[in-house]
Amino acid sequence: MNTTKRLPTGPLLGLAGILGFLLTWELIPRLGVVNPRFLPPASEVLGVFFSNLGLGAFWTAVLDTMTGWFLGLLIATAAAIVLGLVIGSSDFLRKATNSTIEFLRPIPSVALIPLAVLLFGLRLESTLLLVIYASFWQVLIQVLYGVADVDPVASNTAKSFGLGPLARIRYVVWPTTLPYLMTGIRLAAAVALILAITASLIIGSPGLGKEIANAQSGGAISQMYALVLTTGVLGILINMGMRFVERRTLSWHSSVRGEVVV
Amino acid sequence: MNTLKKAGYLVALPALLIFIWWISTLGSTNFFVPKPGMLVDKLVTVWTGERLVEDVLPSLTRLIIGILLAIVLGTGLGILVGTTRWLRNLLEPVLEFFRAIPPPVLIPVLMLLIGVNDQMKIAVIVSGCIWPVLLNTIEGVRAVDGVLSDSARTFRISGVARLRYLVLPSASPQIMAGVRQCLSIGLILMVISEMFASSEGLGFTIVQFQRSFAIPEMWSGIVVLGLIGVAMSFMFQWAERRILGWYHGLREVEHAE
Amino acid sequence: MQSNPTDGQGQPLLSVRGIQKIYKVDAGEIEAVRNLTFDLRPGELVCLVGPSGSGKTTLLKIIAGLMAPTSGEVVLAGKKVTEPPKDMAVVFQEYGRSLFPWMTVRGNVELPLKNAGIAKAERNQLVDNALEAVGLSHVPTSYPWQLSGGMQQRVAIARAVAYQPKVLLMDEPFAAVDAQTRADLEDLVRDVWEKLGVTILFVTHDIDESVYLGERVVVLSSSPTVVQEDIIIDLPEKRDQLTTRSLPRFVELRNHVYEQIQIAKKNKGAATAAPVDPRVTVPHATDAPSAGEVNAS
Numbered sequence: 001m002n003t004t005k006r007l008p009t010g011p012l013l014g015l016a017g018i019l020g021f022l023l024t025w026e027l028i029p030r031l032g033v034v035n036p037r038f039l040p041p042a043s044e045v046l047g048v049f050f051s052n053l054g055l056g057a058f059w060t061a062v063l064d065t066m067t068g069w070f071l072g073l074l075i076a077t078a079a080a081i082v083l084g085l086v087i088g089s090s091d092f093l094r095k096a097t098n099s100t101i102e103f104l105r106p107i108p109s110v111a112l113i114p115l116a117v118l119l120f121g122l123r124l125e126s127t128l129l130l131v132i133y134a135s136f137w138q139v140l141i142q143v144l145y146g147v148a149d150v151d152p153v154a155s156n157t158a159k160s161f162g163l164g165p166l167a168r169i170r171y172v173v174w175p176t177t178l179p180y181l182m183t184g185i186r187l188a189a190a191v192a193l194i195l196a197i198t199a200s201l202i203i204g205s206p207g208l209g210k211e212i213a214n215a216q217s218g219g220a221i222s223q224m225y226a227l228v229l230t231t232g233v234l235g236i237l238i239n240m241g242m243r244f245v246e247r248r249t250l251s252w253h254s255s256v257r258g259e260v261v262v
Numbered sequence: 263m264n265t266l267k268k269a270g271y272l273v274a275l276p277a278l279l280i281f282i283w284w285i286s287t288l289g290s291t292n293f294f295v296p297k298p299g300m301l302v303d304k305l306v307t308v309w310t311g312e313r314l315v316e317d318v319l320p321s322l323t324r325l326i327i328g329i330l331l332a333i334v335l336g337t338g339l340g341i342l343v344g345t346t347r348w349l350r351n352l353l354e355p356v357l358e359f360f361r362a363i364p365p366p367v368l369i370p371v372l373m374l375l376i377g378v379n380d381q382m383k384i385a386v387i388v389s390g391c392i393w394p395v396l397l398n399t400i401e402g403v404r405a406v407d408g409v410l411s412d413s414a415r416t417f418r419i420s421g422v423a424r425l426r427y428l429v430l431p432s433a434s435p436q437i438m439a440g441v442r443q444c445l446s447i448g449l450i451l452m453v454i455s456e457m458f459a460s461s462e463g464l465g466f467t468i469v470q471f472q473r474s475f476a477i478p479e480m481w482s483g484i485v486v487l488g489l490i491g492v493a494m495s496f497m498f499q500w501a502e503r504r505i506l507g508w509y510h511g512l513r514e515v516e517h518a519e
Numbered sequence: 520m521q522s523n524p525t526d527g528q529g530q531p532l533l534s535v536r537g538i539q540k541i542y543k544v545d546a547g548e549i550e551a552v553r554n555l556t557f558d559l560r561p562g563e564l565v566c567l568v569g570p571s572g573s574g575k576t577t578l579l580k581i582i583a584g585l586m587a588p589t590s591g592e593v594v595l596a597g598k599k600v601t602e603p604p605k606d607m608a609v610v611f612q613e614y615g616r617s618l619f620p621w622m623t624v625r626g627n628v629e630l631p632l633k634n635a636g637i638a639k640a641e642r643n644q645l646v647d648n649a650l651e652a653v654g655l656s657h658v659p660t661s662y663p664w665q666l667s668g669g670m671q672q673r674v675a676i677a678r679a680v681a682y683q684p685k686v687l688l689m690d691e692p693f694a695a696v697d698a699q700t701r702a703d704l705e706d707l708v709r710d711v712w713e714k715l716g717v718t719i720l721f722v723t724h725d726i727d728e729s730v731y732l733g734e735r736v737v738v739l740s741s742s743p744t745v746v747q748e749d750i751i752i753d754l755p756e757k758r759d760q761l762t763t764r765s766l767p768r769f770v771e772l773r774n775h776v777y778e779q780i781q782i783a784k785k786n787k788g789a790a791t792a793a794p795v796d797p798r799v800t801v802p803h804a805t806d807a808p809s810a811g812e813v814n815a816s
Contacts, residue, residue: 013351021356038374095271103276106491108450110465111484113457114472118294118480194364201366202457209367216370224374228367235362409616416583416609417631417682427630431621508621512664 040222048226058211062230065207068124068196069189069238072131076192077139077185079132084143085169085177094144101140109134109195110202117203124206127199134195135188142184146177179250186242193238197231208234296478304482313467318486321464324380325452328387332444336392337437340399345429350400361397365390365447366454378459386455391444398440402433435509438502445494453487530597531558532718533582533686537591540577551577553743555591557797559686559720564712566729567722568776569739569747570784575722578744579690582720583609596685605635608679612691614671618663618678624650625659628678635682649681652711669700673707680711687719694724702760705732709758726780730754730773731763737797738779741787748779749797768803775801 022042029036052058087093109130116126150173158168200209208227215224280298287297296304309318343349368389376382406429414420414428430437456465468483503510540552552574559565569575580586582593584603593600595607608631611617618627628649632642650656653673663671672692679687689708693701705728712719723729729736730752738748752772754763763769 009348010351013348014355017352017354017356020352034375096275099272100275100279102495103488103492106446106449106495107484107488108446108453108491110450110453110457111468111487114468114480115484117472118477194366197364198366198454201369202454212367212370216374221374224370228363228371231367232359232363235364236359239362407616409611409613410619412580412585413609413611413617415585416603416607417634418603418605419631419634423634427619427634431619434621508662511662512620515664 044222045225048222049229052226061208061211065196065200068127068131068207069192072128073135073189073192076132076135080136080139080143084140088144088147105137113202122205126203126205127196130195130199131192135192138188138191139184142180143177146180147173150176182246182249186246189238189242193235296481300478301481304478305485308479308482309486317463317467320462321452324383325448328384329391329444329448332388332391333395333441336395337399340396341403344400344403361393365451369455369458373459383455387448387451390451391448394440394443398436402436403429406432435506438506442498445498449491532561532596533559534594538581538588539590541589550743554745557737557746557749559718561718562716563734564719564732565735565737566733567720567737568726568729570741570780572742573739574742574744576690579688579722583607583688606685608682608684608687610675610679610689610692612694614675617675618671620664623660623662624674627674628681631682645681649677652680653677653707668696669704672696672704685718687717689721691723708732726776727773730769730776731758736776738776740783746797747783748799750799750801772801
C-alpha cells in the first residue's frame with residue numbers, strides 16, 4: 001500500500017535525466033573512454049550546433065529538407081484522402097483493393113531509391129518520390145479505418161433524407177473520419193521527415209541528410225553530430241506541432257476514437 | 263463469402279494492373295520500364311543461385327539478428343523502465359529525444375564508431391528498431407487496469423508472477439504494435455545501411471544494378487525487397503493472431519455492444 | 520453449516536476496530552470514515568449497507584488490505600491486516616475488469632492456487648469443485664468475455680471459493696447485473712455459504728438484498744461514516760426469493776433498514792458519534808409496545 005507524494009518530482013527528474021545524459025556525454029570522450037575524434041564532447045558539439053544557427057548554408061539545408069517534407073506530405077495526404085474516401089465508401093472497392101494495398105504497403109520506400117535516382121537524379125523530386133510513397137500509406141490506412149467506423153445508422157438516416165453522396169461525405173463520413181485522418185497525418189509527418197532526411201542522406205539530394213554525409217566524409221565530426229542533433233530537434237518540433245494541430249482541429253470533436261496503430 | 267469470390271477479390275486488381283503493364287510494354291523498348299516477362303526472367307536468374315547465398319542470406323541474417331536483439335533489449339528495458347516510476351521520469355525526455363532522431367542518420371555516426379562491418383549494420387538495425395518496442399513496452403506496462411491489479415493483489419500475486427500473469431499479458435497488445443513497427447523499420451535500415459556503406463548484401467546489389475544501368479535487374483531487386491516485406495508482414499500477422507487471439511476476441515465483443 | 524475452527528470459542532474471525540480514513544485533497548482533508556467497529560464470527564454472513572458516499576468501498580479496500588487506514592486496525596484470525604492476507608478473497612463489482620481476459624475460465628479460477636504453490640492434482644480438484652458449485656462446469660475453456668455478465672461474476676465467485684479463504688469479501692457484486700440474474704446469484708451466494716461454511720462480508724446498496732441474504736445487517740451512516748446500526752436478521756435459515764420476500768417479518772426488517780438509510784441520508788455531513796452499542800433487534804409488529812424488552816436504538 002503506497003501513498004503518492006505530492007511533490008512535482010516528475011519534471012524535475014526529467015530535467016535531471018537530460019543533464020545527466022549531457023554530463024555523461026561530456027565525460028566519456030574527455031576521460032578517453034571513447035576516442036574524442038570519433039565522439040567529441042557534448043560541449044563541442046553543442047557549440048557547433050548553436051553556431052550553425054547563424055549560418056545561411058545551414059538554414060538552406062533545413063529549408064530544403066522541410067520543403068521536401070511539406071510538399072510530400074501535402075501531396076500524399078491529398079491523394080490518400082481522395083482515394084481513401086472513394087475506396088472506403090464502396091464495399092466492392094474495399095474488397096477488390098485489399099490485396100493490392102496489403103502487398104504494396106510493407107514495401108520499404110527506400111527500395112525505390114534506385115528508381116528515384118534514375119528518374120530524378122539529385123533533384124528535390126527524388127526526395128519527393130520517397131516521401132510521398134511512404135506518407136501515402138500511413139494516411140490511406142487511417143482514412144480507410146475512419147470511413148469503416150462510420151455509424152451505419154447515421155449514414156442510412158442521411159440517405160433516407162435524400163442526401164446525395166457528396167453531402168453524406170460532408171456531414172456524416174468526414175466528421176467520423178477526421179480523428180483518424182489527424183492520427184494518420186501525425187504518423188505520416190514523422191515518417192515523412194525520416195524519409196526526407198534519408199533520401200537526402202543516401203541519394204545526395206539537397207537537405208540535412210546530404211550535409212551530414214558530407215560532414216562525416218569530410219572529417220567534420222562535431223558538425224556531423226550537431227546536424228544529427230538538429231534532426232532530433234526537428235523531429236520533436238514537428239511532433240509537437242502535429243499534436244497541436246490535432247488538438248485544435250479536434251477540440252470540438254468528442255474523442256471516442258483510440259489510436260489505431262498501423 | 264465463398265472461397266471462389268474471395269480468391270476473385272484477391273487477384274482481380276493485381277491481375278488487371280499486370281495486364282495493363284503487359285499491354286503497355288508490348289512493343290516498347292522503354293529504358294525505365296521492363297516488360298513483365300523480362301522482369302520475371304530476371305527475378306529467377308538473378309536471385310537464385312550464388313547471389314542468394316552471397317547477398318540475400320547475409321542481409322536477411324543481419325536483419326533477423328538485429329530485430330531479435332531490438333525486441334529482447336526493448337522489452338527488457340521497457341519492463342524495467344515502465345514499472346519503475348522514478349526511472350521513467352528520469353529517462354523519458356532523453357528517450358523522447360533519441361526517438362525523434364531519424365534512424366538512418368545514425369549510419370554515419372555508427373560507421374565512425376564501429377567501422378564498416380557486420381556489427382555496424384546490426385547496430386544500425388538495433389538502434390532504429392529498439393525505439394518502437396521500448397517505448398510501446400513502457401507505455402503498455404505503465405497502465406494496468408486498476409480493478410484487475412487489485413484483484414491480483416488480493417490473491418497475493420506479486421513480483422515475477424505479477425509480471426508474468428498480469429503486467430506482460432496486459433501490455434502485450436501494445437508491445438506487439440511496437441514489434442510491428444520494428445519490423446518495417448528493420449527492413450528499411452537493412453537496405454539503407456547496405457546502400458550507404460557496404461560491399462555486399464541486398465541493398466548493395468540493387469544500387470550496383472542501378473549504377474550500372476542494369477534496369478530490369480534493378481527492378482527485380484526491388485520486387486525481392488517487396489516480397490521480403492510482404493513475407494515479414496504475413497509472418498507477423500500469423501504470430502500476432504496466435505499471441506493476441508484473446509485480445510481480438512475481447513475487442514470484437516466490446517465493439518458489438 | 521459447520522463453523523470454522525478458530526482460536527477460542529466465539530472469538531470473532533474478522534475484527535474491524537476503530538477504522539478511520541482521512542483523505543488529503545487540495546483543499547485540505549476529508550474524513551471519509553470516522554469510526555467503523557464491528558465483528559464477524561466464523562461462518563457468519565453479514566451484509567453491509569449504507570447510503571451512497573458512505574465509504575463502503577473504502578472500508579472494503581481497507582479490510583482487504585489494499586489500502587491503509589488512517590487509524591484503527593483490522594484483525595483477521597488474530598493477525599493484524601497490513602497487506603492482502605492469505606485467508607481472504609474478494610469479489611469485485613466490475614466482473615469484466617476483475618477477470619484476466621487472456622485466460623480461460625479454468626485458467627482464471629486456477630491462477631491464485633497456482634500462485635499459492637498448490638500441487639496440480641489438488642488444484643484440479645479444487646477448480647472442478649468450485650466450477651461445479653457455481654454451475655459453470657460446462658464452460659472451462661471459454662474466455663470470460665465470451666460469457667454473459669452473470670456468468671462472469673460466477674467465475675469470479677468460483678475463483679474466490681476455490682482459493683478456500685476464511686473470509687470472503689464481496690463488494691456490491693451484483694450491482695452491475697440485471698435483476699433476474701441478481702436473484703439467481705443471491706441464491707448462489709447463500710448456497711455456497713451453506714455448503715462451504717465460509718464467512719462472508721457482503722457489501723451492497725440494495726436494501727432488500729441485504730435483508731434477504733444476511734444473518735446480520737450493518738447499516739452505515741453517511742460520511743464521515745460510523746456504524747449506525749447492527750441489526751439481527753431473524754428470518755428462517757432456508758430462504759428463497761418467492762416465499763422469504765413475502766414474509767411479514769421480511770417486510771418489517773426491510774422497512775426498518777430503509778428507515779435507517781433515510782435517517783443516514785438526512786444526517787449527511789453532520790458528524791454523528793458512533794452509538795456505544797449499535798446492535799439492534801427490530802421489534803416484531805405483534806410485540807406489545809411497552810413490553811420490557813431491551814432495545815438500543
